Amino acid sequence: MKLFLAALVCALPCMAAQPLKAPVVPDKVADQFAPAPYGGQRIEGILGERMRVNLEGRLLHVDEKGILECFEHRPGAQEWAGEHAGKFLHAAANTWLYTGDGRIKTLMDRVARALVAAQLPDGYLGTYLDEQRWTSWDVWVHKYDLIGLIAYYQATGFGPALDASRKIGDLLCRTFGTGPGQRDIVKSGTHVGMAATSILEPMVNLYRFTGDRKYLDFCEYLVRSWSQPNGPGIIESLNASGSVFRTANAKAYEMMSNLVGLAELYRATGNPAYLRTAQIAWKDIATHRLYVTGTTSSSEHFAGDGVLPGEEASNVGEGCATVTWLQLTWQLLRLTGEPQYAEQLEHTVYNALLGAQDPRTGDICYFTPLNGRKSPTPGINCCVSSEPRGISMIPQLAWGSRAAGAAVLFYVPGRVNVSTASGAVAIDVKTNYPAEGSAALTVSPEKTARFALYLRVPEWTARFSATAGGRAYQGAPGQFLTIEREWKPGDQVEIDMDLTARLLPGGPSYPYGAAIARGPQVLALEQAVNPGVLDLQAAGPRSAQVKLADARASLPRNWRGAQAYRIDGVVAGKPGDLTLVPFADARVYRVWLLKP
Ligand SMILES: [Zn+2]
Numbered sequence: 001m002k003l004f005l006a007a008l009v010c011a012l013p014c015m016a017a018q019p020l021k022a023p024v025v026p027d028k029v030a031d032q033f034a035p036a037p038y039g040g041q042r043i044e045g046i047l048g049e050r051m052r053v054n055l056e057g058r059l060l061h062v063d064e065k066g067i068l069e070c071f072e073h074r075p076g077a078q079e080w081a082g083e084h085a086g087k088f089l090h091a092a093a094n095t096w097l098y099t100g101d102g103r104i105k106t107l108m109d110r111v112a113r114a115l116v117a118a119q120l121p122d123g124y125l126g127t128y129l130d131e132q133r134w135t136s137w138d139v140w141v142h143k144y145d146l147i148g149l150i151a152y153y154q155a156t157g158f159g160p161a162l163d164a165s166r167k168i169g170d171l172l173c174r175t176f177g178t179g180p181g182q183r184d185i186v187k188s189g190t191h192v193g194m195a196a197t198s199i200l201e202p203m204v205n206l207y208r209f210t211g212d213r214k215y216l217d218f219c220e221y222l223v224r225s226w227s228q229p230n231g232p233g234i235i236e237s238l239n240a241s242g243s244v245f246r247t248a249n250a251k252a253y254e255m256m257s258n259l260v261g262l263a264e265l266y267r268a269t270g271n272p273a274y275l276r277t278a279q280i281a282w283k284d285i286a287t288h289r290l291y292v293t294g295t296t297s298s299s300e301h302f303a304g305d306g307v308l309p310g311e312e313a314s315n316v317g318e319g320c321a322t323v324t325w326l327q328l329t330w331q332l333l334r335l336t337g338e339p340q341y342a343e344q345l346e347h348t349v350y351n352a353l354l355g356a357q358d359p360r361t362g363d364i365c366y367f368t369p370l371n372g373r374k375s376p377t378p379g380i381n382c383c384v385s386s387e388p389r390g391i392s393m394i395p396q397l398a399w400g401s402r403a404a405g406a407a408v409l410f411y412v413p414g415r416v417n418v419s420t421a422s423g424a425v426a427i428d429v430k431t432n433y434p435a436e437g438s439a440a441l442t443v444s445p446e447k448t449a450r451f452a453l454y455l456r457v458p459e460w461t462a463r464f465s466a467t468a469g470g471r472a473y474q475g476a477p478g479q480f481l482t483i484e485r486e487w488k489p490g491d492q493v494e495i496d497m498d499l500t501a502r503l504l505p506g507g508p509s510y511p512y513g514a515a516i517a518r519g520p521q522v523l524a525l526e527q528a529v530n531p532g533v534l535d536l537q538a539a540g541p542r543s544a545q546v547k548l549a550d551a552r553a554s555l556p557r558n559w560r561g562a563q564a565y566r567i568d569g570v571v572a573g574k575p576g577d578l579t580l581v582p583f584a585d586a587r588v589y590r591v592w593l594l595k596p
Pocket of ligand 1: 318321381384
């Protein structure tokens with residue numbers, strides 16, 4: 001299947017420019033799903049509000065001096081202090097492409113120029129003294145330099161950012177390898193070398209944007225280095241055991257970062273072993289190691305099958321792991337076009353991703369428990385820098401081109417332009433999802449044209465129907481509902497889906513527990529709306545047949561969030577009402593309730 005990626009005619013007011021720079025070498029593998037470009041789309045509702053908070057609360061308040069001083073006054077105060085500038089540039093470039101906001105443009109321009117200016121003549125752009133070069137997290141820091149500078153170059157066309165990236169790439173190619181006098185990359189990074197070899201992802205992009213074959217050769221060296229006797233054995237181990245827990249030291253963020261790079265390398269080379277390995281890991285995480293909120297890792301590591309402790313002391317779901325899981329899933333969505341990946345993206349966004357952000361300030365949680373209290377902070381740490389990247393990706397997850405048609409993956413109020421084999425199509429969506437399950441789409445091709453509209457049908461829904469052109473369609477859970485017809489400008493599609501409430505089993509870690517989900521959202525028993533419940537641990541639903549009643553009236557005056565649901569419950573052995581809010585809005589709460 002061939003996707004049509006021709007430049008879009010911007011029929012809607014374009015706030016920001018389209019990315020200025022495109023890759024100079026074509027990929028070997030064509031994507032089966034191509035996200036709609038950032039420019040010319042608009043997302044409103046809950047996701048739009050959270051992106052606004054990400055910009056206003058977090059990105060515009062980044063500690064600019066704090067993320068740059070480690071480069072300007074080496075050595076950095078901390079071993080990975082250099083990662084934050086690149087992470088910021090990536091999130092800022094995405095956010096600027098989406099919003100066209102002049103303030104974020106000015107700020108990211110300054111950070112990019114300062115970062116480039118800190119590069120040494122030989123290409124080094126780390127934060128270590130000469131005698132400490134390439135120890136600990138030094139290669140990792142260069143990975144984020146490349147991610148940030150290439151994203152910035154792609155968005156703005158600023159040549160010196162690509163020149164600086166080339167100089168980093170050239171230095172890496174000279175320094176690491178198996179030739180005489182070259183260093184072993186595995187020995188140059190923590191976590192069985194995985195921190196260093198995860199530079200794979202931006203090295204594929206450096207090849208893509210320069211066309212220089214030596215960077216692709218370096219990528220193949222990185223993958224071979226995994227198989228060295230001292231290496232993490234990522235491909236062999238995943239193919240033999242099928243388990244990320246049994247691979248290397250099971251460090252979640254670093255291993256998934258390598259797998260994101262492997263998916264990129266598959267796109268560039270077409271080697272099927274790379275895709276297969278990434279899919280094995282994804283399936284293992286999704287089946288055995290994913291919290292009900294759509295994140296993974298306890299104390300930053302994968303745990304055994306079904307072992308998913310959710311307390312504050314369990315260090316649940318590092319923010320960096322949430323975002324890297326999102327990136328790995330997004331890669332597989334693009335490469336395969338399969339709905340299971342879009343399903344997971346929606347689940348992670350509405351729960352783990354938004355749940356780690358303070359909806360008032362934009363502050364970020366490092367870990368986010370399933371039971372306990374969230375502790376969002378500003379400041380500088382890995383997760384505070386990672387989460388805004390994940391939030392900035394939301395417009396790339398919601399809709400786009402699929403199999404010569406247009407695909408709607410998230411039901412969000414807003415509008416988008418999608419390119420299809422029959423030309424550009426504007427889609428306008430009116431909905432109050434996920435509070436309500438209805439959505440009205442207006443589909444407007446430039447002129448009457450035949451193409452397929454793919455509507456993602458969530459796995460959890462008990463009923464999904466759509467009407468278009470006087471005809472009714474029924475969707476099957478977990479599949480795309482395909483409406484292929486002659487569309488004329490202004491055609492309407494009415495969608496009605498059941499936001500089925502359901503009881504989720506507690507698994508091995510919570511055998512006496514149950515959680516409640518509604519639509520894409522996991523719900524939590526929030527202390528602030530249950531003042532009479534003295535011990536949240538002693539509460540649970542009365543029946544396995546969960547019935548939710550609207551309880552918005554019980555939300556406190558200053559509450560951020562507009563959803564609340566009442567259920568018949570049991571509190572300390574006695575019947576009593578319980579009020580639940582989306583996990584993303586909760587502050588002091590329990591997801592795991594007593595099983596009825
Ligand atoms: Zn982190």
